[in-house]
Amino acid sequence: MVQDGGTARQNILDAASSLFAERGFEGARVDEIARRAGVNKAMLYYHVGNKQALYTAVLKRNVECLEKELLDSLGSQLSLAERFRLVISTIGSFLQSFPDHPRIMLREFASGGDRMEPVVIEGFVRILAMIRSLLEEGVRSGEFRATDPLMTHISVVGASLVLNAVQPLRSRVVAIGPTFEVPGEGVDVGAFLSDFLLHGLSTSSPGEKP
Template identity: 40%
Template sequence: MSNELIESGSGTTEERILDAAMQVFAEVGFDGARVDEIARRANANKAAIYYHIGDKEAVYTVVLQRVFSGFVQRVIETVQQAQTPEEQLRLYIRTIANNLRQHPYLPTIMMREFASGAKHLPGAIVAEMTKMIGLLASILHDGEAQGIFVHVTPLLIHILLVGGHIFSNSIDLIMLKHQQVIPPQLLAAHQHFPDTFPQEIEETILRAVKKTSA
């Protein structure tokens, strides 16, 4: 995580505020975040935050909406390009993985939310997440109806996918920060893990849901 100031020429005032806020929320969570610190990093004043967005709760909601906005529709459109349930599931997995990689602060924010019992998670974001799970349920149902997939709980698969990426991100940070106390063989084994993890989680999920020949 970085606490460096965002250059005043980097986007509009609102964009700088949201970029800075995402950093702060990832580092200290909603409860620990201070509007003063967000303003400092955004090279803005508190009045600008209240004028452009609103209070801290409003900023938090907009930060998450900016990430999730249009994401569900992109996943739906991508999945529709596939012809079979297996292809649809693979595209579902890859699209979510790509989105998480494009927003490196999001996994940490979501981990904090899950740890707190989603205390500050906006209802609009829950609605978007529910749509995602509904899409996954449809893919799995079609695969089961066609005799391709076994019966599995969609929420379990979604937790495996998203939770795996979130914890993978955390492990990378732990390895980097505490490499002096981690055995060399473990560091060596982990060296290529960030690059291979997306493919490994995809294949793990497919092995879990695909029906094997008797």
């Protein structure tokens, strides 16, 4: 029997996604994924396959979604800086609608991409290439400093992922050491980050906020 809100397969992927984010690949229990999806465990193996296939399916879905949204953003006829902001905010809103994704990716980075199958890596490589060409365009036009594009990209991704993933940890930090006030719940990570990065990349005089 198909559960509320989608096909059995979708429910399974949703449940798997949140559990992989919470506990990691090893920590997530197949039984619990099935239970949370409102599905018998055997159904899960019937519809998706084993644990690894489940993991790959979750990642593939996320990457394909991000890629689609980025292609839209990059197709626009805007100035470089505007497109850059748009890309950052696209990534930002993606990470907010897929809050499991940054957490899964952080773990993946930590383990050296052990569990990432080629299908998934290929998707990431395409996304990487998009942003790389954006950075290179900026360097050619003289708007951006000539930084190592891969390092820059990784920095941006790292900052985004951690900024997004770290949200739940903040309250615990604040609880222990009230050295830091909590910024308002709805802190605009994207706006912060694109300001932060543009100031870091720009060769034009800072001080003015574009």
